[in-house]
Amino acid sequence: MSTLNLSGRLPARDELPTLAAGMARTLIVPLMGLLVFLFAWHIAARNIDTSLGQFPGPVQVYEQSVNLIAEHNRERTKEVAFIERQEKRNAEKLAKDPSAEVRIRDYTGKPTFFDQIGTSLVTVMSGFVLASLLAIPIGILIGLNSTLYAALNPLVQLFKPVSPLAWLPLVTMVVSAVYVSDDPLFAKSFLTSLFTVTLCCLWPTLINTAVGVSGISQDLKNVSKVLRLPFLTHVVKIAIPASLPAMFTGLRLSLGIAWMVLIAAEMLAQNPGLGKFVWDEFQNGSSDSLGRIMVAVLVIGLIGFLLDRAMLALQKAISWDKNAVLR
Amino acid sequence: MASYSFSELVKGATLNGVRFIVCGHLQNNRMHPQTSTSPKEQVMTHLELTGVSIDFPTPKGAFRALDNVNLKIAKGEFISLIGHSGCGKSTVLNIVAGLYQATTGGVVLDGKEVREPGPERAVVFQNHSLLPWLSAYENVELAVRQVFRRTKSKAEMRDWIEHNLALVHMDHAMHKRPDEISGGMKQRVGIARALAMEPKVLLMDEPFGALDALTRAHLQDSLMEIQTTLNNTVIMITHDVDEAVLLSDRIVMMTNGPAASVGEILDIELERPRDRIALADDTRYNHYRHEVLSFLYEKQRHPATDEAAGPVKKPEVAQDLQDRNTAKAESKAAEAA
Numbered sequence: 065m066s067t068l069n070l071s072g073r074l075p076a077r078d079e080l081p082t083l084a085a086g087m088a089r090t091l092i093v094p095l096m097g098l099l100v101f102l103f104a105w106h107i108a109a110r111n112i113d114t115s116l117g118q119f120p121g122p123v124q125v126y127e128q129s130v131n132l133i134a135e136h137n138r139e140r141t142k143e144v145a146f147i148e149r150q151e152k153r154n155a156e157k158l159a160k161d162p163s164a165e166v167r168i169r170d171y172t173g174k175p176t177f178f179d180q181i182g183t184s185l186v187t188v189m190s191g192f193v194l195a196s197l198l199a200i201p202i203g204i205l206i207g208l209n210s211t212l213y214a215a216l217n218p219l220v221q222l223f224k225p226v227s228p229l230a231w232l233p234l235v236t237m238v239v240s241a242v243y244v245s246d247d248p249l250f251a252k253s254f255l256t257s258l259f260t261v262t263l264c265c266l267w268p269t270l271i272n273t274a275v276g277v278s279g280i281s282q283d284l285k286n287v288s289k290v291l292r293l294p295f296l297t298h299v300v301k302i303a304i305p306a307s308l309p310a311m312f313t314g315l316r317l318s319l320g321i322a323w324m325v326l327i328a329a330e331m332l333a334q335n336p337g338l339g340k341f342v343w344d345e346f347q348n349g350s351s352d353s354l355g356r357i358m359v360a361v362l363v364i365g366l367i368g369f370l371l372d373r374a375m376l377a378l379q380k381a382i383s384w385d386k387n388a389v390l391r
Numbered sequence: 392m393a394s395y396s397f398s399e400l401v402k403g404a405t406l407n408g409v410r411f412i413v414c415g416h417l418q419n420n421r422m423h424p425q426t427s428t429s430p431k432e433q434v435m436t437h438l439e440l441t442g443v444s445i446d447f448p449t450p451k452g453a454f455r456a457l458d459n460v461n462l463k464i465a466k467g468e469f470i471s472l473i474g475h476s477g478c479g480k481s482t483v484l485n486i487v488a489g490l491y492q493a494t495t496g497g498v499v500l501d502g503k504e505v506r507e508p509g510p511e512r513a514v515v516f517q518n519h520s521l522l523p524w525l526s527a528y529e530n531v532e533l534a535v536r537q538v539f540r541r542t543k544s545k546a547e548m549r550d551w552i553e554h555n556l557a558l559v560h561m562d563h564a565m566h567k568r569p570d571e572i573s574g575g576m577k578q579r580v581g582i583a584r585a586l587a588m589e590p591k592v593l594l595m596d597e598p599f600g601a602l603d604a605l606t607r608a609h610l611q612d613s614l615m616e617i618q619t620t621l622n623n624t625v626i627m628i629t630h631d632v633d634e635a636v637l638l639s640d641r642i643v644m645m646t647n648g649p650a651a652s653v654g655e656i657l658d659i660e661l662e663r664p665r666d667r668i669a670l671a672d673d674t675r676y677n678h679y680r681h682e683v684l685s686f687l688y689e690k691q692r693h694p695a696t697d698e699a700a701g702p703v704k705k706p707e708v709a710q711d712l713q714d715r716n717t718a719k720a721e722s723k724a725a726e727a728a
């Protein structure tokens with residue numbers, strides 16, 4: 065970033081080489097890396113034959129992504145048409161008989177790739193927010209109180225390494241048993257995915273927050289003691305700001321885990337979302353399937369990356385230490 | 392922790408006519424041959440440390456850092472604590488602050504035993520200890536809100552915060568955060584925060600220790616100026632002999648640890664206001680300096696400075712020593728070797 069021309073003037077002649085070097089580092093080098101990767105992928109894909117045909121290379125993946133967009137647009141047009149028809153029918157009914165009972169039904173077409181992305185995003189954010197709402201307060205409490213820490217640490221260590229796949233059957237059964245309602249606000253599949261995500265992504269935030277809070281310098285603790293700050297003031301004015309960097313490290317790890325766990329859970333439990341999309345394509349077994357799965361893989365990666373960037377942007381917005389180098 | 396009320400014990404003891412021996416471990420005490428308690432102090436003792444000892448638990452068993460520290464301080468007095476590094480100065484201060492609990496003995500402030508930290512014993516820490524996420528103003532505000540939330544209105548609090556920042560000449564940079572101001576300015580804010588609590592005792596742990604000489608002189612002048620108007624009771628730890636003589640009413644010199652205690656107490660009878668340049672030629676001033684130096688380097692030689700090649704822990708004082716007493720120091724080093 066040193067080459068950013070902040071003053072807005074034209075670069076002087078002797079600055080040009082460094083400007084070029086900066087451009088090379090930020091633009092050209094990553095671009096070269098990408099090109100090399102695409103080429104290697106292309107060559108490798110041509111040499112891998114599967115029972116579903118050739119492994120998809122960059123070209124097939126591009127074609128499939130175009131297809132997926134087209135499918136999505138078709139589905140949307142159908143939906144619009146469906147809603148128009150329904151509205152027209154209802155309007156006619158009402159014109160004949162104002163007291164007639166009109167029914168408004170949702171369109172129930174097959175969810176497209178982009179619908180699945182939306183579902184997965186909503187689920188991952190819900191699970192992540194729930195996990196954070198639990199992990200941050202608990203992390204602060206056990207960071208402040210060593211007795212609580214000693215009490216909870218074995219549990220944390222025990223549950224932290226548990227794979228989402230192990231939780232899934234239990235969560236599914238518990239949700240089915242406990243969440244019984246005639247007019248459910250949330251789909252059971254949504255809740256299952258959500259709780260599985262929460263259970264798996266709780267730990268990094270919890271542990272990092274606790275470590276951040278327990279690492280507050282003795283001097284600041286002494287300031288708080290001399291002022292006799294009440295517990296809540298201590299938490300708000302000292303514990304939270306002091307542990308913010310560690311907390312965000314945890315949150316970013318948690319969000320990454322949440323996203324990975326969610327895809328696995330959706331695949332295994334057949335819950336709507338990107339994971340189900342991948343699984344359905346795999347079961348489909350058409351010649352296009354592998355290409356479409358590859359599109360999903362790339363999109364999953366891209367979304368994971370964007371989620372992390374979003375957390376980083378949030379951290380930069382909240383962080384009090386504007387000099388800290390965040391990456 | 393002792394289960395009896397210490398203040399009661401003190402009261403009872405005095406009633407029974409038992410005199411507490413102040414400065415239990417007097418060594419070669421030329422200034423106070425019998426006791427350090429002048430009649431004036433007995434009448435108006437404000438803060439009193441009696442028989443303060445402390446053991447720190449270590450893997451090798453209890454470590455007695457302080458042994459039988461006794462001190463009486465009158466209201467408005469400025470006391471300096473001086474002694475070699477690691478002798479237990481900070482420990483004394485932390486016990487008065489209530490951050491450490493004495494193993495035996497205790498501290499009484501205005502007739503009440505000190506049991507926990509509180510804003511009436513404000514502390515200025517060596518490394519400023521400002522909250523880095525708050526501006527100078529907000530740092531002082533945190534203290535003022537806490538101390539005056541029932542007694543001052545919002546507007547009064549704002550005026551009071553600004554008044555205290557102006558007192559330390561920080562009103563021009565009130566809304567800067569600690570990482571945007573210099574070390575000396577941070578220390579000024581730390582002092583403003585402590586003053587804003589209107590403490591009964593101001594405790595300062597090497598407040599200027601980390602600053603360069605010029606900045607330190609500025610802050611010492613500011614502190615003297617503030618003292619003329621507020622007349623606070625102050626205990627200040629320092630390792631700078633000039634600073635101690637310039638600022639103090641009394642200098643308390645501590646013996647080396649472990650089991651450190653009060654060695655000698657030196658009354659500084661220089662009239663105020665004191666001017667550092669005028670004092671540089673003052674014979675009494677230089678006499679006081681000499682007393683402190685000879686206590687530190689003759690009576691309480693630090694183990695580390697005994698080894699000629701060993702690391703010098705206190706560069707300022709060591710430098711001082713070399714400048715003024717080169718010959719003496721060299722002969723001592725030769726003796727030790």
Ligand SMILES: Nc1ncnc2c1ncn2[C@@H]1O[C@H](COP(=O)(O)OP(=O)(O)O)[C@@H](O)[C@H]1O
Nearest residue numbers: 447448456475476477478479480481482483648
């Ligand atoms: N919390 C503690 N636990 C154990 N030992 C301590 C503790 N605080 C201080 N000490 C020991 O007590 C002695 C005095 O320390 P301190 O009061 O910090 O010295 P000074 O401030 O005079 O340099 C040192 O030997 C130090 O190691």
Ligand SMILES: [Mg+2]
Nearest residue numbers: 480481482596
């Ligand atoms: Mg110290």
